[in-house]
Amino acid sequence: MTETLPQQARTELPAQFAPAEVEGELYQRWVERGYFTADAGSDKPPFTIVIPPPNVTGSLHIGHAFEHTLIDLIIRRKRMQGFETLWLPGMDHASIAVHALVEKQLAAEGTSRRELGREAFIERTWEWKAEYGGKILAQMRRLGESVDWTRERFTMDEKSNRAVLTIFKKLYDEGLIYRAERLVNWSPTLRSVLSDAEVDHEEVEGELVSMRYGDGDAAIVVATTRVETMLGDTAVAVHPDDERYKHLVGTLIELPLTGRKIPVVADAHVDPEFGTGAVKVTPAHDPNDFEIGKRHELPMPTIMDEQGRIAHTGTEFDGMDRFEARVAVREALRAQGRIVAEKRPYLHSVGHSSRSKEPIEPRLSLQWFVKVAPLAKAAGDAVREGKVAVNPPEMTKRYFDWVDNLHDWCISRQLWWGHRIPVWYGPNGEQICLGPDEQPPAGEGWRQDEDVLDTWFSSGLWPFSTLGWPEKTDDLAKFYPTSVLVTGYDILFFWVVRMMMFGIYAMDGVPPFHTIALHGMVRDQYGKKMSKTVGNVVDPLDWMDRFGTDALRFTMARGANPGTDVPISEEWVAGSRNFGTKLWNATRFAMMNGATVAVPVPARDSLTDADRWILDGLDALVSEVDGLLDDYQFAKSTEALYHFVWDEFCDWYLELAKVQLNDEHRAGATRAVLGHVLDVVLRLLHPVSPYLTETLWTALTGEESLVIAAWPTVSGASADPVAADRIAAVQQLVTEIRRFRSDQGIKPGQRVATRLSGLDAAGLTALTASVRALVKLDEPGAEFAATADFELNLPTGAVTIELDTSGTIDVAAERKRLTKDLAVNEKELAGCVAKLGNPAFTDKAPAAVVEKITERKAAAEAEIERITARLASLPEA
Numbered sequence: 086m087t088e089t090l091p092q093q094a095r096t097e098l099p100a101q102f103a104p105a106e107v108e109g110e111l112y113q114r115w116v117e118r119g120y121f122t123a124d125a126g127s128d129k130p131p132f133t134i135v136i137p138p139p140n141v142t143g144s145l146h147i148g149h150a151f152e153h154t155l156i157d158l159i160i161r162r163k164r165m166q167g168f169e170t171l172w173l174p175g176m177d178h179a180s181i182a183v184h185a186l187v188e189k190q191l192a193a194e195g196t197s198r199r200e201l202g203r204e205a206f207i208e209r210t211w212e213w214k215a216e217y218g219g220k221i222l223a224q225m226r227r228l229g230e231s232v233d234w235t236r237e238r239f240t241m242d243e244k245s246n247r248a249v250l251t252i253f254k255k256l257y258d259e260g261l262i263y264r265a266e267r268l269v270n271w272s273p274t275l276r277s278v279l280s281d282a283e284v285d286h287e288e289v290e291g292e293l294v295s296m297r298y299g300d301g302d303a304a305i306v307v308a309t310t311r312v313e314t315m316l317g318d319t320a321v322a323v324h325p326d327d328e329r330y331k332h333l334v335g336t337l338i339e340l341p342l343t344g345r346k347i348p349v350v351a352d353a354h355v356d357p358e359f360g361t362g363a364v365k366v367t368p369a370h371d372p373n374d375f376e377i378g379k380r381h382e383l384p385m386p387t388i389m390d391e392q393g394r395i396a397h398t399g400t401e402f403d404g405m406d407r408f409e410a411r412v413a414v415r416e417a418l419r420a421q422g423r424i425v426a427e428k429r430p431y432l433h434s435v436g437h438s439s440r441s442k443e444p445i446e447p448r449l450s451l452q453w454f455v456k457v458a459p460l461a462k463a464a465g466d467a468v469r470e471g472k473v474a475v476n477p478p479e480m481t482k483r484y485f486d487w488v489d490n491l492h493d494w495c496i497s498r499q500l501w502w503g504h505r506i507p508v509w510y511g512p513n514g515e516q517i518c519l520g521p522d523e524q525p526p527a528g529e530g531w532r533q534d535e536d537v538l539d540t541w542f543s544s545g546l547w548p549f550s551t552l553g554w555p556e557k558t559d560d561l562a563k564f565y566p567t568s569v570l571v572t573g574y575d576i577l578f579f580w581v582v583r584m585m586m587f588g589i590y591a592m593d594g595v596p597p598f599h600t601i602a603l604h605g606m607v608r609d610q611y612g613k614k615m616s617k618t619v620g621n622v623v624d625p626l627d628w629m630d631r632f633g634t635d636a637l638r639f640t641m642a643r644g645a646n647p648g649t650d651v652p653i654s655e656e657w658v659a660g661s662r663n664f665g666t667k668l669w670n671a672t673r674f675a676m677m678n679g680a681t682v683a684v685p686v687p688a689r690d691s692l693t694d695a696d697r698w699i700l701d702g703l704d705a706l707v708s709e710v711d712g713l714l715d716d717y718q719f720a721k722s723t724e725a726l727y728h729f730v731w732d733e734f735c736d737w738y739l740e741l742a743k744v745q746l747n748d749e750h751r752a753g754a755t756r757a758v759l760g761h762v763l764d765v766v767l768r769l770l771h772p773v774s775p776y777l778t779e780t781l782w783t784a785l786t787g788e789e790s791l792v793i794a795a796w797p798t799v800s801g802a803s804a805d806p807v808a809a810d811r812i813a814a815v816q817q818l819v820t821e822i823r824r825f826r827s828d829q830g831i832k833p834g835q836r837v838a839t840r841l842s843g844l845d846a847a848g849l850t851a852l853t854a855s856v857r858a859l860v861k862l863d864e865p866g867a868e869f870a871a872t873a874d875f876e877l878n879l880p881t882g883a884v885t886i887e888l889d890t891s892g893t894i895d896v897a898a899e900r901k902r903l904t905k906d907l908a909v910n911e912k913e914l915a916g917c918v919a920k921l922g923n924p925a926f927t928d929k930a931p932a933a934v935v936e937k938i939t940e941r942k943a944a945a946e947a948e949i950e951r952i953t954a955r956l957a958s959l960p961e962a
Contacts, residue, residue: 097673097676097677098669098672098673098676098781098784100673101666101669102633102665102666102669102777102780104629104632104633104634104635104776104777105630105633107776107780108227108229108633108634108776109227111775111776111779111780112226112227112229114790115231115790115792116226116234118790120164120231120790120792120793121172121231121232121233121234122233122235123169123170123171123233123236123564124169125558125559125560125562125563125564126559126563127169127563129167129168129169130167130168130169131168131169131170131171131563131564131568132160132163132164132168132169132170132171132568133170133171133172133173133564133565133566133567133568134156134159134160134171134172134173134567134568134569134570134571135172135173135175135547135548135551135567135570136153136156136172136173136174136175136232137152137570137571137572137576137580138175138176138177138238138240138544138547139176139177139221140176140177140179140182141176141177141178141179141182141183141214141218141219141239142179142182142183142186142217142218143179143220143221144220144221144224145221145224145225145227145228145625145626146622146624146625147607147622147623147624147625147653148573148606148607149221149625150228150625150637150641151604151607151641151645151651152571152572152573152604153225153228153230154228154637154638154641154642154645154773155571155602155604155641155642155645155719156172156230156571157172157228157229157230157231157638157772157775158638158642158714158719158772158773159569159571159714159772160172160231160772161231161771161772161775161792162714162772162796163568164231164792164793165768165771165772165791165792165793165794165795165796166795166796167795167796169563170231171233171236171560171564172230172231172232172233173232173233173236173237173238173551173552174222174225174230174232174233174234174236174237174238175237175238175239175240175547175551176218176219176221176222176238176239176240177240177540177543177544178239178240178241178502178503178540178543179540180498180500180502180503180537180539180540181275181277181279181283181440181498181500181540182440183210183213183214183502184198184275184500184501184502185275185440185441186213186217187206187209187210187213187502190213191209198501203501206501206502207501207502210501210502222237224626227626227629227634228625228629228634228637228638229634229638229775229776231775231792236551236560238550238551240540240543240544240547241503241504241543244550244553245543245546245550245551246504246521247521247555248543248546248549248550248554248555249504249538249542249543249546249550250504250507250519250520250521251520251521251554251555252546252555252587252590252591253506253507253518253538253542254507254518254519254520254521255591256455256590257508257518258518260456261455261456261459261460262453262454262455262456262496263453263454263456264451264452264453264454264508265451265452265454266385266449266450266451266452267375267449267450267452267454267493267495268369268370268371268372268375268447268448268449268450269447269448269449269450269452269495270283270284270436270445270446270447271391271393271445271446271447271448271450272438272440272441272443272445272446273389273391273392273393273407273443273446274438274441274443275438275440275441275499275500276391276392276499277498277499277500278450278452278495278497278498278499278539279438279440279445280495280539280541280579281579282541282576282579282580283438283439283440284436284437284438284439284445285436285437285438285439286434286435286436286437287434287435287437288432288433288434289432289433289434289435289444290430290431290432291310291429291430291431291432291433291435292310292427292428292429292430292431293308293309293310293427293428293429293431293433294308294309294310294312294415294418294424294426294427294428295307295308295360295361295424295425295426295427296308296309296312296315296341296418296423296424296425297423297425298321298338298339298340298341298347298365298423299338299339300339302332303333303336303338304338305321305323305330305333305338305349305361305363306361306363306425307321307360307361307363307364307365308360308361308426309365310431310433311370311411312411312414312415312418313395313402313407313410313411313413313414314365314367314370314371314388315340315341315342315365315367315414316342316343316388316395316398316400316402316410316414317367317368317369317370317386317387317388317398318340318347318365318366318367319347319366319367319368319378319383319384319385319386320347320348320349320350320366320377320378320381320383321338321347321348321349321350321363321364321365321366322349322350322351322352322354322355322363322364322366322377323349323350323351323352323355323357323362323363323364324351324352324353324355324356324357324362325351325352325353326357327355327357327362329362330349330362330363333349334349334350334351335348335349335350336348336349337349341418341421341423342400342402342414342417342418342421343398343399343400344399348381348383350366350377350381350383352377352380352381354373354376354377366378366383368383368384368385368449369385369386369387369388369448369449370387370388370389370446370447370448370449371447372447375447375449385449386398387448387449387450389407389446389448391499393406393407393446394406394407395407395410401413401417402414407446452495452496452497452536453495453496453497453506453508453534453536454493454494454495454496455493455494455496456493457491457492457493457494457586458491460586460587460589460590461488461489461491461582461586463585463586463589463590463594464488464582464585464586464589465484465485465488465489467585467589467596468481468484468485468488469485472596472599473585473596473598473599473600473601474599474600474601475600475601475603476600476601476602476603476647476648476716476717477603477647477648479648480574480603480648483574484581484582484601487582488582488585491582494539494583495539496538496539496542497534497536497537497538497539498536498537498538498539498540499535499536500536500537501537502537503537503538503540504537504538504542504543505533505534505535505536505537505538506533506534506536506537506538507519507520507533507534508533508534509525509526509531509532509533509534510531510532510533510534511526511530511531512528512529512530512531513530541579541580541583542583544580544583544584545580545583545584545586545587546584546587546591547584548565548566548567548570548584548588548597548598549561549565549588549591549592549597552564552565554591554592555591565592565595565597566588566592566595566596566597566598566599567597567598567599568598568599568600569598569599569600569601569602570584570597570598570600570601570602571602571604572601572602572603572604573603573604573605573606574603574604574605574648575606581601584597584598585597602647602717603647603648604645604647604648604651605646605648605649605650605651606650606651607641607650607651607653608650608651608652608653609621609623609652609653609654610652610653610654610656610657611652612650612652623653623655625637628655628658632658632659632661632662633662633665633776633777634776635661635665635773635774635775635776635777635778636658636659636661636662636664636665637658637661638773638774638775639661639664639665639723639773639774640653640657640658640660640661641653642719642720642722642723642773643657643661643719643720643723643724643727644657644720645719645720645723646718646719646720646721647716647717647718664727664730664731665774665777667730667731667735668730668735668766668770668777668781669777669781671730671734671735671739671763672763672767672781672784672785674739675739675742675756675759675760675763676784676785678746678756678759679746679752679756680756680759680760680763680785681756681757681760682760682761682764682785682786683760684753684756684757684760685757686700686754686757686758686761687754687757689802689805691754692754692758693741693745693751693754693755693851694805694807694808694811694812694851694852695738695741695742695745695808695812695852695855696745696754696755696758697805697808698738698805698808698809698811698812699733699734699738699758699762700758700761700762700800700802701802701804701805701808701809702729702733703729703761703762703765703766703800704799704800704802704804705804706725706726706729706766706769707765707769707797707798707799708799709722709725710722710725710726710769713725723773726766726769726770726773729766730766730770734762734766737812737816738762740855740858740859741855741859742755742758742759743858744854744855744858760785763781763785764782764785764786764797765797767781767782767785767791768782768791768794768795768796768797769797771791771792771794775791775792778791779791779792782794807848810880810881811848811849811852811881812852813880814847814848814849814879814880814881815849815852815855815856817877817879817880818849818856818877818879818884819856819859819860821875821877822856822860822862822886823860825873825875825886825888826860826888828951828955829873829888829890829955830898830899830902830903831890831893833861834861835861835893836861836862836863837861837862837863837888837889837890837893838862838863838864838865838866838869838888838889839857839862839863839865839886839887839888839889840865840869840871840885840886840887841853841856841857841862841884841885841886842884842885842887843882843883843884843885844856844884846882846883847879847881847882847883847884848881848882849881849884865887865889869889870889870891871887871888871889872888872889872890872891872958872960873887873888873890873958874886874887874888891960896959896960899959900956900959903952903955903956903959904956906948906952907949907952907953907956910945910948910949910952911945911949913941913945914942914945914946914949917938917939917941917942917945918942920938921935921938921939921942
């Protein structure tokens with residue numbers, strides 16, 4: 086961290102905060118001064134977060150902005166609390182997304198990756214990354230993220246590659262990585278396996294076709310939504326207790342169109358109550374059928390090639406696209422009289438590639454897998470034993486539901502951009518796995534496996550590979566395990582569990598983080614998922630341009646309840662901007678009136694009730710915010726800050742302070758209290774709104790930067806409940822006088838001669854001047870004659886308020902206004918009475934509706950009584 090000279094506190098601020106003029110300059114200053122750079126040699130306790138690596142193809146969307154705001158809030162606070170903080174940035178190589186973009190470029194040039202060849206394609210992809218990749222990193226700077234840019238990583242950099250090779254070799258040698266034929270999610274467009282995370286299930290309108298296999302007494306009717314897959318059927322399954330089919334179990338029936346005969350097998354998986362109670366079995370193209378096929382040792386022919394075309398069936402359909410074949414097979418069956426029933430449209434769920442948007446094809450394929458059972462058990466035990474906490478706790482069950490039922494993980498992808506599987510095959514069937522320091526075998530005939538690893542494989546190593554593993558680095562010793570993982574509940578299974586498994590496995594049983602803090606998804610103001618199709622997607626950069634970065638961050642934090650989705654709208658961002666303006670104006674006023682941190686706050690017993698009340702409230706705020714942030718309750722902590730700043734400090738204490746500033750005996754202490762409260766509030770708000778608070782705090786204090794300032798602590802002073810009661814009484818008194826003035830038709834800024842009786846007995850003598858200032862009340866003069874009065878029972882005693890309203894209101898205009906209001910309420914009352922007197926309404930309407938009308942009737946009656954009394958009290962015009 087560079088040394089800088091202290092600044093001088095300023096006495097004035099510009100009239101307005103201009104985010105666009107200060108954000109870029111402030112961020113660059115923070116980076117250049119090394120505020121975000123972690124020191125592995127520090128004696129401070131470590132606090133580490135590794136960023137969930139965004140795709141190298143990505144731009145900052147609203148989900149990124151939300152998640153990164155929460156992480157930055159945590160890191161900035163911990164930095165201020167004296168921890169050696171490391172927020173490590175980086176990007177994921179995003180195999181499928183990058184392939185799609187680069188192949189699109191190649192197609193525009195009239196070529197393809199297969200024409201280009203592997204080496205040239207990979208070279209071209211690195212060129213693409215250099216030119217276009219990493220756009221999101223600049224946008225992260227714009228958001229104010231206090232990441233350590235000196236440690237930026239990429240999941241395909243040299244260090245990550247070494248980590249991937251090391252753990253693959255270790256898993257392979259210990260029998261935890263193997264190669265086998267299994268059913269996988271297959272993308273014909275990408276010609277690759279997809280992970281479950283890359284498959285979106287959508288309701289589609291398809292068809293359900295029932296068809297007859299066999300004839301006569303040997304006929305069985307089965308149904309399917311994918312007629313073309315019948316070409317790969319190798320059995321029909323029925324329940325072993327189903328009397329309808331017992332005579333057929335063990336026999337062979339004809340499979341239409343193929344010239345083959347297939348067995349009828351008995352399997353408990355079949356539901357005899359569903360459909361006809363018989364199911365076609367296509368082991369190579371359906372997950373359930375695959376399991377039946379294994380149990381009965383059925384043949385498993387793959388009837389589609391990598392592009393989703395029918396192949397190897399020996400029928401006229403070979404070479405057809407799967408969807409073309411669906412129609413052709415159905416019509417061929419119809420020609421043979423084998424179609425029994427058709428339901429169209431038939432709504433059902435179909436998995437689609439999240440990248441290419443096509444329906445995925447379950448397909449039997451030779452792939453590489455991780456044997457997850459021992460790894461998943463360790464990941465589950467780490468949470469069960471309390472080594473890792475899940476926040477919110479109710480998400481723990483979902484974690485166990487997944488980790489306890491995890492299937493072996495398919496890690497191979499038929500792509501070229503990514504970590505190539507380090508397995509070599511020899512000319513005589515040899516197979517060897519190479520580690521990072523091993524050379525490929527010499528001699529002809531050796532070839533490396535063509536596939537690359539699933540992107541989740543390298544990102545599963547992220548918490549420790551980014552710190553230097555497998556080398557024993559200073560960073561690894563200092564900053565592992567990381568402190569907390571902040572991520573969405575939607576990838577709890579796909580990413581979090583993989584990091585847990587690999588971290589515990591690679592780091593001698595030590596989990597990769599202490600806490601998993603899960604947040605929800607950002608949705609629109611109506612709670613709907615954001616979608617380009619619906620047209621409700623928002624661009625966070627646009628909102629930052631229009632409202633400032635702090636307004637966006639404040640809105641995000643204010644909506645972030647653990648594990649629940651976050652609705653957001655432009656109106657709420659504008660409201661957060663208004664909050665910032667309120668704080669700016671309050672600080673500007675305080676500084677113009679001499680607010681200072683250079684003078685310590687005087688002893689409590691020498692302060693006013695208002696001073697003690699706001700200082701006690703400040704202590705309560707510090708304690709509340711600390712407790713909430715420790716529990717990742719971002720929304721509640723931000724709401725507490727909002728309420729204190731707007732409702733208590735700005736709306737009440739500043740107004741009370743204006744009176745005290747005009748008293749030369751009180752002004753000095755008031756300036757010190759103003760300065761202290763603003764100092765603490767700005768520190769508390771800094772993690773949420775870094776730019777605004779940095780600008781205000783450095784101007785107020787003359788200090789170097791809030792980024793490295795100390796986090797506030799409670800003062801330790803005993804709270805003063807008497808002062809709190811008196812201020813509460815003043816607030817009630819002022820509120821009621823304002824309401825009474827309004828009822829009397831007195832304009833808010835108009836001063837009125839008023840006699841206040843009972844303030845001494847209520848303990849409010851010292852606050853009399855404040856009350857009069859807040860509600861524009863003059864002392865009663867010699868000509869004072871009360872025209873309106875009311876009594877208010879306060880917790881501290883009764884107070885009588887008498888006002889001389891003569892000459893303060895336009896009687897004719899007030900009578901006209903009240904008469905109009907009276908007519909409106911009389912009409913409302915008549916309507917309610919008519920409804921409630923009508924049995925046809927009261928007997929048939931829901932009880933809640935009748936109750937609502939009854940409440941409206943009572944409200945109208947009360948208002949009529951009030952207006953009538955007010956009209957009677959008005960003097961003649």
